[in-house]
Amino acid sequence: xxxxxxxxxxxxxxxxxxxxxxxxxxxxxxxxxxxxxxxxxxxxxxxxxxxxxxxxxxxxxxxxxxxxxxxxxxxxxxxxxxxxxxxxx
Amino acid sequence: xxxxxxxxxxxxxxxxxxxxxxxxxxxxxxxxxxxxxxxxxxxxxxxxxxxxxxxxxxxxxxxxxxxxxxxxxxxxxxxxxxxxxxxxxxxxxxxxxxxxxxxxxxxxxxxxxxxx
Numbered sequence: 580x581x582x583x584x585x586x587x588x589x590x591x592x593x594x595x596x597x598x599x600x601x602x603x604x605x606x607x608x609x610x611x612x613x614x615x616x617x618x619x620x621x622x623x624x625x626x627x628x629x630x631x632x633x634x635x636x637x638x639x640x641x642x643x644x645x646x647x648x649x650x651x652x653x654x655x656x657x658x659x660x661x662x663x664x665x666x667x668x
Numbered sequence: 669x670x671x672x673x674x675x676x677x678x679x680x681x682x683x684x685x686x687x688x689x690x691x692x693x694x695x696x697x698x699x700x701x702x703x704x705x706x707x708x709x710x711x712x713x714x715x716x717x718x719x720x721x722x723x724x725x726x727x728x729x730x731x732x733x734x735x736x737x738x739x740x741x742x743x744x745x746x747x748x749x750x751x752x753x754x755x756x757x758x759x760x761x762x763x764x765x766x767x768x769x770x771x772x773x774x775x776x777x778x779x780x781x782x783x784x
Contacts, residue, residue, distance in 0.1 A: 584677040588718070591684035595691035602694045602703075608702045614707045617748060618694060621711045622687055622743065627720045627721045628734060629680065632722030637730020643737045651744035655751055662755035 585633045589626065595620045613657045646649035676724040683717030684708045699763045700756035708745040715741050 599622065602615040627643045693706025719738045723731040756762050757772055764770070 580672055580783050581677065584680055588680040588684040589712065591681075591688045595684070595688040598688075598691035598695055602691075603685060603745075606724070608700070608759070608761055608762055610752055610759065612701050614700065614752060615694055618707045618711055621715060622691075624737065624741070625683065625687060625715050628715075628718050628737065630720045630724075631730070631734075632680070632725040635725045637726040637733065640730050640733035640737070644733065644740060646739055647740040647744070651740070651748060658748070658751040658755045662751075662758060 582632075585629060588629050592622055592626050592629065596626075609661050610622040610658070613654050613656075613661070617650050620646060620653075672724050676721045679717045679721035679724075683721060685717075686714030686717065690714065692702040698766060700761045701753055701763075702766065704749045704753055705755075708749045712741050714747050 599615045599618045603612055603619065605613075606612040606615060614642055624643050624646045627639055627646070631637050631639055687710065690706045690710030693710065697703045697706055716738045719734045723734050726734070744769055753762075754772075758776070
């Protein structure tokens with residue numbers, strides 16, 4: 580029973596990841612891609628946590644935390660760069 | 669099939685659906701400011717629900733690590749939204765007709781001495 584639940588959850592997360600990748604490719608600007616990339620990494624973190632629950636092995640918790648922080652740092656840095664570029668225009 | 673398994677199943681499915689709706693919003697919303705709503709709120713809710721669903725199956729020390737992950741996401745998402753929103757506004761990526769109120773316009777006019 581739980582196996583089916585995990586499979587459904589993974590399927591929905593993969594579909595969401597696919598949609599964010601579509602936005603990443605079709606983005607109308609840099610900021611759209613930044614937002615899409617942040618969503619995609621959040622979905623990776625979620626999938627990692629689902630994997631932990633499925634295997635009942637929490638050794639990847641540090642990986643999930645690191646991904647969450649890296650997504651934040653990367654997106655904020657990129658947003659700041661875009662803002663600086665625009666203010667010098 | 670215990671109550672804990674049922675709780676976990678509901679949390680996992682609801683969390684995944686929330687993330688999926690956020691991704692759908694990314695594709696269908698009109699501009700960067702609207703897409704930020706889709707990128708931050710459903711994703712954070714979905715991630716926290718998935719963390720709850722997974723924590724049920726883990727030992728206490730790993731489950732407390734998941735609290736950290738949820739905390740990171742809950743704190744960083746609004747900061748990201750604010751920064752990207754401000755950059756999008758100054759870059760002209762925000763559609764003015766979709767805004768009800770625009771408090772930033774006055775300040776930007778003051779800075780640049782012109783109207784956007």
